[in-house]
Amino acid sequence: QVNITVQSIVIQSLNGMRTLLSSSDVLRLPMVLDELCINAVLGVNYHITHTDTGEIIEAAAAFVLGAISKEALSIEQSFEISFTQENTQPVPLSGNPGYVVGLPVRAGFQPQGYPFPAAFLFAALASSNKHSQLTILHSTPTQDCLAAQGARAPVLFGYNMISGCKLRITAAMKCQPLAQTLLDVLKGQSFPEYVASFGNSQAQDVLDWVPITQLHISEQMISHTLQSPCQIPVSLGIEVKWTKYGSLVNPQARIVNVTATITTTTLKQLPSGRERIIPITSSVVFTDISSPAEPSYKAWPTIDIKLPFDFFYPFV
Structure with missing residues (x-):
């Protein structure tokens, strides 16, 4: 007691x-x-x-x-x-079991040297830090990308979001450091590898985690000088596909696919003394791919009666 x-x-x-x-x-x-x-x-x-x-x-x-x-x-x-x-750190959930609209999308990482015991697969969720959530760039009042580095906003289930900043490019900027800085602004220091299918997915349930598919596409050139070209990321688009799971009366939201697309553009070296401002954007779109719900009913049971041949003897 x-x-x-x-x-x-x-x-x-x-x-x-x-x-x-x-x-x-x-x-x-x-x-x-x-x-x-x-x-x-x-x-x-x-x-x-x-x-x-x-x-x-x-x-x-x-x-x-x-x-x-x-x-x-x-x-x-x-x-x-x-x-x-007992002796564990509580982990905030985002639904039970399905996601609740407005709660953060839970995310995690695959540790180095996998396979590990299942309990250690998504070690990032063992604590309630910000890295256990899927995040995007957080817009700041100044709209300065360099000042916004490190500012993140959690991705909330069911909410389409868009944020961004502006980058002032000068002729003195080097290509590779600039590209890496913009990538850190868009993806953060630690971009997760998996998201939880359900709001209450546990770390040891490996099959309850969906890998994030990362794609890269390239836009046309935005400058036409004769210097060597430079590829820089300018946008991150995340598409979360989810479906209704379970009974028709109380369906649960389940994430089935996540795609993160980095769009890069070709930037050539600017002439000395010139500047250019480039918009950098992040966006999240939730897509419901559920099939139309159709109620189904069980068929009436059939009664297969077999009587012995002399059941009505001696009346028949």
Whole structure:
């Protein structure tokens, strides 16, 4: 038997303002005061800690208490429960099992020296750092690509997104360092190799992860001087294909394919003293490839009756 400990108590007023009580306060009982029912339970958040074998070793509850006036026709209560395995770091999920619109697309990496034990396949998800999410370039107010390096925004499931910046190119800039800088701006320092099929895919479930297909295409030249050409990346386009999975009544969103396309363009050396401004863009598009849902019904069962030849004897 495991006792439930009170983790926190929050008091909510009639106007919605919440106040966290000190740890010395105990759970208050409901009572009527000036035509108000105070200390009524408006919400409870349970947190369960268990071992790797499923044994519950700790339970805690966080309460939200509030007042209810006699004019209230109805009240709304909320209940949540979360589970954490002992001696592990909780990993934020984006659905259970399917993705929830507006939550981050989870991503991971394949460690060097694969194959490894499955539990270590996507080690990046063992912690809740920003690298466990698919990200794109985060636009800044200055729209300066060099200043935006390192600024990332998470890709939210179901939301088509576009961001960008501007790069001022001078004749003094070298091709290779410039190309690498732009690639870091578009993809970030650590671009993931896989995304989770479901919002609750676990690291040890290798088949629940979809590899990111990376493509490269080239545009036409944007300068026509006679110097040697230089290929620089100017855009990153990510297409996420997903489908509805499961029952017709409660379909779950499942990612089935992710393609990241880097578009490069040919930039020739500018004459001394000249400058050029090039737009750099990142975009994400979600495509629903589900087949039209058609309800199906089971056929009526057929009854195959076989009677012995003398069943009606001696009447027939």
